[in-house]
Amino acid sequence: MSLKTAYRKALSGEQLADSDIRFIIDLPQDRLGELLECAHGIRTARFGNKISLCAIINAKSGTCSENCSFCAQSGHHGAESPEYPLVSAEDIAAAGAAARAHGVTRFGVVCSGKLVGDDDLAGFAEAVKQLAALGIAPDLSPGILDRSQLKALKNAGLQGYHHNLETSASFFPQMCTTHAYEEDVRAVRAGMEAGLYVCSGGIFGIGESWEDRVELALLLGELGVPSVPMNFLHPIPGTPLEGQDVLAPEEALKIVALYRFLLPDRALRLCGGRLTVFGEERKHELLQSGATGLMVGDYLTTRGGDVASDHKEITQAGLVPEPLG
Numbered sequence: 061m062s063l064k065t066a067y068r069k070a071l072s073g074e075q076l077a078d079s080d081i082r083f084i085i086d087l088p089q090d091r092l093g094e095l096l097e098c099a100h101g102i103r104t105a106r107f108g109n110k111i112s113l114c115a116i117i118n119a120k121s122g123t124c125s126e127n128c129s130f131c132a133q134s135g136h137h138g139a140e141s142p143e144y145p146l147v148s149a150e151d152i153a154a155a156g157a158a159a160r161a162h163g164v165t166r167f168g169v170v171c172s173g174k175l176v177g178d179d180d181l182a183g184f185a186e187a188v189k190q191l192a193a194l195g196i197a198p199d200l201s202p203g204i205l206d207r208s209q210l211k212a213l214k215n216a217g218l219q220g221y222h223h224n225l226e227t228s229a230s231f232f233p234q235m236c237t238t239h240a241y242e243e244d245v246r247a248v249r250a251g252m253e254a255g256l257y258v259c260s261g262g263i264f265g266i267g268e269s270w271e272d273r274v275e276l277a278l279l280l281g282e283l284g285v286p287s288v289p290m291n292f293l294h295p296i297p298g299t300p301l302e303g304q305d306v307l308a309p310e311e312a313l314k315i316v317a318l319y320r321f322l323l324p325d326r327a328l329r330l331c332g333g334r335l336t337v338f339g340e341e342r343k344h345e346l347l348q349s350g351a352t353g354l355m356v357g358d359y360l361t362t363r364g365g366d367v368a369s370d371h372k373e374i375t376q377a378g379l380v381p382e383p384l385g
């Protein structure tokens with residue numbers, strides 16, 4: 061068993077054995093550079109030097125019925141978080157146009173809440189139409205959509221459906237007790253069946269183990285999702301995880317690299333918590349950890365970094381943003 065064996069398997073698309081996965085997890089910190097080099101090699105073999113840029117708008121915020129332990133928008137925790145209903149399609153399109161001017165090719169309309177009512181559905185359809193007209197891929201993160209809602213939005217021009225599983229089925233009940241993990245898995249399957257580009261991933265640093273991380277990656281692989289957003293906990297005062305330690309950058313880099321080995325042909329997008337864990341200083345390593353996408357601009361309830369500096373780092377890492385459609 062060696063890193064070389066795992067690398068060869070990932071390059072050829074062969075599933076890693078449990079022993080390969082354990083080997084990567086147990087790799088000492090002084091071999092992290094080697095691991096990242098392999099992960100970057102796998103991404104280059106599959107995706108070349110392209111990097112996909114996406115951005116989001118927090119289009120409906122706060123008072124969520126669910127109690128996800130990391131989330132400021134849960135109505136259960138009393139954390140300070142903006143609260144407003146779905147913003148207008150015009151405001152969403154204006155934010156999409158601004159993102160497009162920064163070279164962003166996918167734009168996510170993200171909303172708090174678990175289920176979607178008719179009024180919001182009509183608002184989403186209009187926003188999707190306006191975003192598509194701008195030449196940016198409209199993605200939606202609205203909670204759980206049923207088949208007919210997915211179909212209606214696809215007809216309006218929706219391209220991507222985002223719904224995170226957040227963590228493993230084993231750890232989920234420690235993170236959320238207001239709905240079952242299986243409901244989220246069903247939502248992801250429904251998005252896939254509707255023929256949408258499904259973006260589903262998780263959040264790391266919420267107290268989960270390496271086994272939980274592997275379990276999530278293997279399930280995402282099985283579900284066939286083409287895109288996996290990777291978020292890192294930014295502990296927010298007032299949430300149950302306010303006192304949780306922020307992940308060490310080395311551990312977060314290892315998670316990204318491990319996901320590249322486990323999901324060699326999927327887009328891995330670095331999203332929320334990127335700045336919390338890595339700051340502005342370690343972007344270069346992050347861009348060479350196996351990831352193929354970067355969320356730029358602000359996140360849901362936290363500020364993002366400077367997009368111009370992201371572009372500079374991307375160029376310095378020898379990567380090229382995916383062209384606009």
Ligand code: SF4
Nearest residue numbers: 124126128131134172
């Ligand atoms: S993560 Fe989503 S579902 Fe969970 S509390 Fe936050 S807004 Fe609600």
